[in-house]
Amino acid sequence: MSQAAAGSSRMTMVSTTPRSTFGKLSGIPKPQSGTSETRSSFFGARTSGASMLRNSTMSGFGGTEKIKDTRPLHDKSFVQQCIRQLQEFLTEQGYPGTLSSKTLQSPSTKEFVKMFEFIYQQLDPTFEMPKSKVEEEIPALLKALRYPFVLSKSSMYSVGAPHTWPQALAALIWLIDSVKIYRNLSRQDLLSSDFCKDGGSMEEGAEYNKLFLDHTAETYSKFMQGQDTFEEEDEAFLTKLKTLYNVDEALLASMEEKHRMLSKEVEQLEEESQTDRLMSKRMEKDKLQADLKKLQSYRSSLETFQASLEKKASELEDELDTTVSHLETLKHERNEVQHLLQKQKFTPADLERITREKRELQQTISSLSKSLEDAEQHKWNEEMAFAKVKEKAELKLAEYHKLARKLKLIPPLAENACCHDFEIRPSECGPGSMVQQKTQVLTAHDQMLLRKLISDVEEENSQLTNAKLSLEESCEQVNFNITDKSNDVKRLREQMRKLDERLDSDMQESAREEQEWAAEMESVENHRKLLEKKVNYGYDEAVQQLKAAQQEYHLVLQETNEERRTVANNLVSVFSTAADHLSITEKSLEDLHRKVQQICSKSVEEDKAAVQKMQEAFKSFKSKASGL
Incomplete structure (x- = not known):
């Protein structure tokens, strides 16, 4: 069964990748050395195929049984x-x-x-x-x-x-x-x-x-x-x-x-x-970004502070330059004054004369200063008296203006002014620093207009008095109506009291009905407890029946296991008979071996042609799939 078997089996073998098969084979651990019970061949023990077939066949009958999820979903x-x-x-x-x-x-x-x-x-x-x-x-x-x-x-x-x-x-x-x-x-x-x-x-x-x-x-x-x-x-x-x-x-x-x-x-x-490393890294990234923002804000504040310092430094430099230039000017003036002083030459007589004139001038200045102080004091007293008079006049004027505004006489566009200017304005005049206050006096025409306004106001006042009397009479009538309505309110309160008494009697009646309902509910509750006791008794009987059914199930299960063992023994005897038959079949195959070798060469050529066609079909299918 060398080349002929390889050629004939190639037509019936499922196409697999040899490298993947070799990877699986090389991954199998080598069997440990020891007794024959612990060692196993590449294909497993002799009865492994039968047992696997039996297990897979028996497991196929429970197709509708739900698989229990063994994953720790609540962990x-x-x-x-x-x-x-x-x-x-x-x-x-x-x-x-x-x-x-x-x-x-x-x-x-x-x-x-x-x-x-x-x-x-x-x-x-x-x-x-x-x-x-x-x-x-x-x-x-x-x-x-x-x-x-x-x-x-x-x-x-x-x-x-x-x-x-x-x-x-x-x-x-x-x-x-x-x-x-x-x-x-x-x-x-x-x-x-x-x-x-x-x-x-x-x-x-x-x-x-x-x-x-x-x-x-x-x-x-x-x-x-x-x-x-x-x-x-x-x-x-x-x-x-x-x-x-x-x-x-x-x-x-x-x-x-x-x-x-x-x-x-x-x-x-x-x-x-x-913990989630990705989340920790993201949190660390957010923290670093926050630190970066703080550093950027601190940097911007430092830049602002630096700009303010540079501005102050430039201002100080300008001030320093100005001070230096002023100092140079003062030094130059001092040199000029010293030069002039050095050039001047005074005699002792000139100095005595200058001293005497200076003393006379100082006496004249002191006398003039005393007379100036007296004049300023007199001026101050006069100004204080004038200020008091002016203040009184302004108070009178303000009182007049307030009353005129209240009577709508000013400004000229007011309601009672009739386009006449009744406002008194102060005017200031006087030579030098002296101020004199004059008051504008109302003309005869304005006074006549004011008298007319007073008469109109008195007439309107009499009309308002008559209206007030009529209103007082209507008020008395309203008070009489209020008294009448208060009597009606007392009558309504009496009716409300009677209704409250009727409500109390109705409430007592409802309380009595509630007590009757409570008694009826208590009797219903007792009846429910009795029914619950009977249901519990029926439940206990059902539990006992369930236990009896479980015992019967265990007995049936034992009988089924015994039948399974019997079937397994029968299968072992069947497989031993099949093995003997295979040995006889092998002898007959050896006779056919020569004929298979002759057919092998032809089948190899046919296989190559078929494989080539399959490759071409696969390429065309792949091109169509890539086109889709």
Whole structure:
């Protein structure tokens, strides 16, 4: 079963990438050396296939049973970790909405729908969430994606509730993991397609299939002879695969060590950092920006202070220059005066004469100063007397103006002025510093107008007096009406008192009815307690029946397990019979081996032509997909 088996099996074998298979095979740990019970072959123990088939068959009958969610959804640390994963994924993918830890603690239904739509679009870019019946659409989409747990329709109405948000968050995390798996598979498909474009890849696939089939045939023949472990054959197969694909063991070992160290570091970081590092960095960034703003404001204040100091310095420099120039001028004047003093020459007679004249002038100045003081004192007394007279006149004038304004005589446009100016204005005149106050006197025409106004006012006053008398009479009539109305109010108060007494009697009647209702409620409560006691008695009987049913269920379960063991023993005998039949069939296959070798060469050529056609079809399909 070497080349012929490889050629015939190539038509029926599922196309796989040999390098990925080799990676899986190299990742299997080597079996430990010891007794035959602890060692296992590459394909597992002899009864492993039967047991796996039996387990998968038995588990297929419970298709409608709900799977219990074993994730710690009510653990706060687990929920915070899921929130960080969701925030990191949305940030990396460029989520258009606003993201914050406070929002993700309890989002609204609208925000949850936006996040679900954004994540689902990573799987299907053409997807759009419908506007209505969102609470039915999201569970249906998760069910179509084979989400293993149930997300109820009612939970969509209050996604941010504490008892609902962990389940919805776990569904989003599962969807994010599905997106990542889909992208990895897409990337592997691209790598696989690039790998298959190489012309020599098919030859490597044929060689790999030949090695794999030879290894399978060898180990299966030894397995039928009673051998359980295949360590030497597995090592030889791995050696051949490493030779075929030029595997660098040192590079693999270094990469495994690096992966182990990175995994350990990631676990340590996940254990140590329970807080959101992104949020801490953002808070640190905000703090640094605030410090930067403070420094900028301090810098601007310093620049302002520097500008003010420079301005003061320039002003002081200007003042200093002015002072220096003034000092130079004074020095020059002093030199000139000293020069003049040096040039002048006085005799002692001149000095005595100047002294005598100076003394006479001082006496004259003192006498004139005394006479000037007397004159100023007289002037002051006269001015004080004039000020007192002026003050009295101004008071009279102000009183006149106040009364005239009250009577609407001034200004000339007032109501009673009749375009005449009744205002008295002061005028000042006098020689030198002396001020004389004169008062304008009213003319005879103005006095006649004032008398006419007085007569009009007296006439109007008499009219107002008559009106006042009529108003007093009407007031008396109103007082009489008030007395009459007060009597009516007393009568109404008496009626109100009677109504209050009637209300009190009605209240007493209602209180008596309430007592009767309370007694009736008490009897109803006693009847309810009696019914509750009977219901509890029925519940106890139901619990006893449940226990009896559980015992009966355990008995049926034991019988079912016994039947399962019987079926397993029967299957073992069937498989042993099948193994004997396979040995007989192998002998017959050896006779057909020569005929298969002849057909193998023809089938290889046909396979190459078929593979070439498949590559051309794949290229055309890929070009059509890229065009779409």
